[in-house]
Amino acid sequence: MAAVGASAPASVLRGAPVRRARPLLGTFAEVAVAPCVRADAAVDAAFDAVERVHALMSFHDPQSDVSRLNRDAGAGAVAVDALTFDVLAAAAELNRRSNGSFNITVAPVLQSLGLLPGSPEKAQPLQDAVELLPDRRVRFRRPGVRIDLGGIAKGFAVDRAVGVLREHGVAAGLVNAGGDLYGFGPHAHAIDIRDPGDPALLLTRVEVRNQALASTAGRFDPLRGREVEDCAVIDPRSCEPVRVVLGASVRAPSCMIADALTKVVMIAREDAGPILDHYGASALIVARGGELCATADWQDAGSNLAH
Amino acid sequence: MTRWIRWSAPAALAISISAPAHAVQYLSIAQAQRQAFPGATFAEVQGGRVWKAESGGRLLGYFVFDRVIGKHLYIDYAVSVDPSGRVRRVDILEYRESYGGEVRSPSWLAQFVGKTAGSALAVGQDIRNISGATLSSEHIAQGVKRILLAYGGRGR
Numbered sequence: 001m002a003a004v005g006a007s008a009p010a011s012v013l014r015g016a017p018v019r020r021a022r023p024l025l026g027t028f029a030e031v032a033v034a035p036c037v038r039a040d041a042a043v044d045a046a047f048d049a050v051e052r053v054h055a056l057m058s059f060h061d062p063q064s065d066v067s068r069l070n071r072d073a074g075a076g077a078v079a080v081d082a083l084t085f086d087v088l089a090a091a092a093e094l095n096r097r098s099n100g101s102f103n104i105t106v107a108p109v110l111q112s113l114g115l116l117p118g119s120p121e122k123a124q125p126l127q128d129a130v131e132l133l134p135d136r137r138v139r140f141r142r143p144g145v146r147i148d149l150g151g152i153a154k155g156f157a158v159d160r161a162v163g164v165l166r167e168h169g170v171a172a173g174l175v176n177a178g179g180d181l182y183g184f185g186p187h188a189h190a191i192d193i194r195d196p197g198d199p200a201l202l203l204t205r206v207e208v209r210n211q212a213l214a215s216t217a218g219r220f221d222p223l224r225g226r227e228v229e230d231c232a233v234i235d236p237r238s239c240e241p242v243r244v245v246l247g248a249s250v251r252a253p254s255c256m257i258a259d260a261l262t263k264v265v266m267i268a269r270e271d272a273g274p275i276l277d278h279y280g281a282s283a284l285i286v287a288r289g290g291e292l293c294a295t296a297d298w299q300d301a302g303s304n305l306a307h
Numbered sequence: 308m309t310r311w312i313r314w315s316a317p318a319a320l321a322i323s324i325s326a327p328a329h330a331v332q333y334l335s336i337a338q339a340q341r342q343a344f345p346g347a348t349f350a351e352v353q354g355g356r357v358w359k360a361e362s363g364g365r366l367l368g369y370f371v372f373d374r375v376i377g378k379h380l381y382i383d384y385a386v387s388v389d390p391s392g393r394v395r396r397v398d399i400l401e402y403r404e405s406y407g408g409e410v411r412s413p414s415w416l417a418q419f420v421g422k423t424a425g426s427a428l429a430v431g432q433d434i435r436n437i438s439g440a441t442l443s444s445e446h447i448a449q450g451v452k453r454i455l456l457a458y459g460g461r462g463r
Contacts, residue, residue, distance in 0.1 A: 019331065019333055020333050020334070020398065020399075021331070021333050021398070021399035021402065022396070022397055022398060022399060023384070023397055023399065023444035023447040023448065023451075024444075026441075026443065026444060026445070027441050027442055027443065027444050028399060028402070028442060028444055040342070174436060176436060176437075176438070178441040178442060179437065179438040179439050179440070179441055179442075180438075181436065181438060183436075189436060190436065191436045191437070191438050192435055192436065192437050192438070193437075193438050193439055194437060194438065194439025194440060195439075196439065196440060199439065199440055202437075203439075213438055214438070215438040215439050215440075216441075217439055217440040217441075218440060247439070247440070249438060249439075270311050273309030273311070274309070276309055277309050291313060291314060292313070292314045293311055293312070293313045293314070294311065294312055295309050295310070295311060295312075296309070296310040296311070296312055298312075
């Protein structure tokens with residue numbers, strides 16, 4: 001078997017990094033750490049953290065908190081895990097600060113477009129439809145509301161995995177869940193960003209250090225070819241997939257925020273300035289015609305020295 | 308106040324950089340076996356594909372190697388199944404995608420490529436990190452289902 005890169009040092013994780021990948025969150029989750037004592041145990045624990053988020057927040061798993069909420073929270077309050085509650089609280093704030101561009105209740109629209117399984121009762125997303133109650137209980141303000149955390153949970157899982165690696169004393173590492181990633185350590189990690197118009201090409205390369213980078217674009221499957229399908233980002237006002245923007249990348253202090261803000265930027269474009277400022281984030285947008293648009297701090301935002 | 312900088316579409320010049328598109332070998336079969344069933348001995352049940360993991364005469368489970376192949380992608384992966392037919396873990400052993408080898412590069416973007424610390428993008432010198440369109444792992448999920456149908460009941 002060819003072993004390209006098998007024993008080669010990665011650019012930042014000097015020595016022989018431990019690098020593993022598993023199919024999780026509907027994509028490929030990858031954890032890479034600098035060589036250290038018990039690196040394997042740290043990586044396993046990081047994957048466990050990702051699996052935990054997957055188990056709580058999957059739309060597809062009938063046992064997940066998200067599925068329990070979608071079944072029962074329209075009728076009465078449902079208690080959820082503290083992690084789920086934290087993500088719902090962050091989602092509510094993002095919804096408010098994005099003037100509704102970020103909305104976890106677009107699940108019925110995704111269902112009606114065939115992007116999520118099941119048939120919706122009604123496809124109209126609602127603002128402020130999720131009520132967060134004391135004792136980690138959650139209630140929907142109306143029956144028929146369905147949530148999907150697909151726009152934020154991958155980033156949250158990355159943050160959790162990074163937290164676990166740091167708790168294990170890992171000095172440098174990178175967690176990448178299908179392009180939503182966080183790199184930490186004393187040196188910057190080089191990240192290639194795929195061209196959203198043609199995944200056979202790379203658009204650019206950026207560096208991240210103690211920082212997250214997330215990207216959203218149309219989906220493609222290299223098993224089939226290089227054709228890019230419509231993206232799964234739905235504008236809650238039109239209930240249509242975003243088509244003006246081909247793809248967006250966001251750098252932010254946390255991967256959950258970066259993940260969520262890619263959707264806001266896809267929908268609101270330049271109007272996303274204030275929310276990017278609020279979260280300390282920067283963005284790159286690729287329009288359908290190929291034009292590029294970036295916040296002025298996009299290329300300088302790489303080095304976040306604070307942990 | 309956020310300032311935005313725009314670049315209108317320049318000709319999409321592709322700058323070739325000598326790199327395999329995107330290939331990573333994560334684990335050899337032997338490494339993956341040791342990680343999935345630490346301390347076990349492995350007996351080949353089906354040549355190069357299925358192993359029985361045992362420890363002190365006790366069945367720990369099965370280790371199944373499989374491969375997804377497409378025109379532009381191949382993925383080697385392994386499914387570890389415990390004696391009750393439950394998936395213990397799924398590991399990607401090798402990922403190889405023939406996409407992502409060139410940079411679409413208006414000059415302002417090109418200046419950043421290769422600017423990074425230790426970013427020699429020669430074969431075997433660097434492992435790529437890629438962000439962009441999310442790749443579906445659905446084909447692996449389907450493969451795991453097939454493997455469970457075939458081997459999930461063996462230990463019972």
